[in-house]
Structures are given as C-alpha cells and as structure tokens.
Amino acid sequence: MRTPPTPPIALTIAGSDSGGSAGLQADLRTLFACGVHAVSAVTAVTVQNSLGVRDYSEVEPAKVAAQITTVTADIAVGAAKTGMLASKGIIEAVCSGCDDSAIGQGSRIPLVVDPVAASMHGTPLLSEEALRTLCTELIPRSTLVTPNLDEVLLLTGVDVTGPETQRDAGKALLDLGAQWALVKGGHMRDSTECLDLLVGPDTELPLRGPRYDTRHTHGGGDTMASTITAALARGHTMTEAVTAGKRFVQRAVSAAYPLGSGVGPVSPFWQLPDVPFTESSAGPSTEV
Numbered sequence: 001m002r003t004p005p006t007p008p009i010a011l012t013i014a015g016s017d018s019g020g021s022a023g024l025q026a027d028l029r030t031l032f033a034c035g036v037h038a039v040s041a042v043t044a045v046t047v048q049n050s051l052g053v054r055d056y057s058e059v060e061p062a063k064v065a066a067q068i069t070t071v072t073a074d075i076a077v078g079a080a081k082t083g084m085l086a087s088k089g090i091i092e093a094v095c096s097g098c099d100d101s102a103i104g105q106g107s108r109i110p111l112v113v114d115p116v117a118a119s120m121h122g123t124p125l126l127s128e129e130a131l132r133t134l135c136t137e138l139i140p141r142s143t144l145v146t147p148n149l150d151e152v153l154l155l156t157g158v159d160v161t162g163p164e165t166q167r168d169a170g171k172a173l174l175d176l177g178a179q180w181a182l183v184k185g186g187h188m189r190d191s192t193e194c195l196d197l198l199v200g201p202d203t204e205l206p207l208r209g210p211r212y213d214t215r216h217t218h219g220g221g222d223t224m225a226s227t228i229t230a231a232l233a234r235g236h237t238m239t240e241a242v243t244a245g246k247r248f249v250q251r252a253v254s255a256a257y258p259l260g261s262g263v264g265p266v267s268p269f270w271q272l273p274d275v276p277f278t279e280s281s282a283g284p285s286t287e288v
Contacts, residue, residue, distance in 0.1 A: 007036060008035070008036045008233040009037045009038075009077050010077065010079050010081070010226075011040065011068070011071060011077045011079075011080040012027040012028065012031070012038060012040050012041075012080070012082075012083065012226065012229070013040070013085070013094055013097075014040070014116075015046055015056065015086060016042060016045050016046060017046055017048060017219075018045075018046060019218075019259070020265070021218040021259060021263075021264065022218050022219035022222050023046065023083055023222060024042060025219075026222035026223055026265065027040075027081065027083065027226045030222070030226035030230070030252075030268050031226050031229070031230050033271040033272065034226070034227055034230035034231070034248070034271075035230070036230040036234070040067070040071075041067035041071065041094075042067065043084060043090050044056050044057065044058050044090075045059070049262070050218070050262030050263055050264060051262040053125075058086045058089075061087075061089040061093035064093045064094060065093040065096050065097035065100070068094065068097030068098065068100075068101055072101035073101075076105070078109065078110075078232070078233030079109055079110040079111075079232035080098070080109055080111050080112070080229065081112040081113070081228075081229040082094060082112070082114060082138070083116050084125055085116070085126070085134070086126070086130070087126075088130045088132075088133045091130055091137060091138050092133060092137065095141060098141060110143040110229075110233075111141060111142050111143050112142070112145075112146060112228055112229045113134075113138055113142040113144070113145045113178070114145075114146050114221055114222065114225040115139075115145060115151050116151075117131065117150070117151050117154050131155070134155070135155060139177050140176065140177025141177075142177075142179065143178075143179050144178065144179065144180040144181070144182060144228065144238065144242075145178040145180075145181050146184065146228070147173070147183065148184045148221060149183075149184070149185065149188060152183055155172075155176070156169055156176070160188070161188075163197070166183050166195070167204065169181075169183045170183045170197055170198075170204075173199070174199060179200065180199070180200040180242075181199045182196060182197070182242055183199065191211065193208055193210065194210065194211045194250075195208055195209075196209075196246060198239065200238060203239070205242070205243075207243065209250045212253050212254055214253065215263055216257060216258055216266070217253060217256060217263065218259075218266070219265045219266050223248070223249050223252050224248070224249040225245070227249065228241045228242055229241075231244045248268070251270045254270070255269060
C-alpha cells in the first residue's frame, strides 16, 4: 500500500473557545478545510458561549513556549499564526518559542500575527503592558499583522475612517516592524462594501468584497488569518495568500449560521461536500 504524502503543516498559537466559534477551534477547522494539517499551542482556556466571554485562564508561559518548540523540533511547520495571547508573559514566551524554532528548523517560518486585543463582545483580552510587548516584541517578528479597526487604533493610534486613514494605519504597522500589514475594514459599518487593504514593501493592494446582512460573524478574523496561514504553508506569495483569505472569509460569512442565543460563527463548511449521514454512508452500525 502506497503511503500518502504528508500535507502542508501550519501551527496555530491561540486560546480555546468553549463555544466552538472562534479562537483555536475556528483555526483548526479552517486549516482542515484548506487541506492543511494543523498543529497547535494552547495559550488560554476561555469560558464562553454565543453571548460572550465569562472568564478565562492563561496557560503558564513556559508551557506555551514548550508546546511551540516541541512541535517544531519534530514536525516541519510551513507557517504559523497567533491569536489570543492573553498576557505579556505569554507574548514573550511565544517570541522565545518562535526564535528557538527558527534555530531548530534552520530558518524563520512565515508568522501571521492576529492581534486579538478584545473579544467581539468587547471583553478586554490584553492589558496595556501586553499591548506594548506585542508592539515592541512580536509584531517586529511578524511576516503579516492582521488587525481589525479597533485593534489598529490600540496598536497605532490611527482612527481609520476611510481609505486614506486605512493607508496611514498600514504604514504605521510597518513602522512597528511588520513586513506586511492587512488593515481589515469589516468594522467600517457605514460603508456599503467591506474594504481591506494590504500594505507591504512597495505594495498596496485593496481587497473589496460585499457586506453581508448578518450578525453571525464570530470567528471571522480567525478564519481569515488561518486561511492566509494555510496558503503561506502551501508556498503561495503574500498577495496570493491574502487574496485567498479574503475570498475564503467572504464565502464563510455568506454561509454563517445562528448558534445559541447570541452571535453565530462564520462557516468554512461551504468548502465541504454535503454528505448526508445516512445508513449507507455511515458504515455498519455498532449498536448491540
């Protein structure tokens, strides 16, 4: 029997979502839908549902770094992304783990930093001290940083109100040390379209898309960043990866579904075949 080839591999460094809509769970299902094997480092455990985050506990920073270095010492990771990092200590541990992994693998892998500073319900997820560490330590190590407009304001002080200030924000993120910046415009509610802007070395790429009439957008940022990470792990260029991420998240928002009593998730299930769970497709019964 021929051994199947190993698929591309991506690492997600993120907090878990007990409601299953965002965070680590959104990353894992998106990477799977993109045909990428996902490995992970858990940074925090949240207590949340569709109505919001009630509590969370941080993983010990040394354990976060150990997850990263243990995985990358054994498995050839093609790209990595970060999500919720929770504290200054965890951000420093991620920097240390990524530096050690670069030494172990012989080079630095592409790193997508999704600077999760607050939940979509407004719960703060980073202190001011942690934000400073994100700006001075992690973003300079990033290949791409992908903030929404609220996060852009926290990171750069730029209040994005249109294309001009969106461009200013992208340049300010490059000044922090990022190689590329994707300034997402989904929170520009008065716009009839959803305009994102990729800014990089001698590059400005506007990415336009429709604005869907749905409140079910939980995990949208995680899904887009994970799709970009999957494309980078597959060897695509940054402009190709971000274009793929924009296309994928548009489809995921259009397929978003209600969940619980609050905000439902965007759905990568549009990518999967509709296989009914019938007796013929499920295999033999295991009932006794």
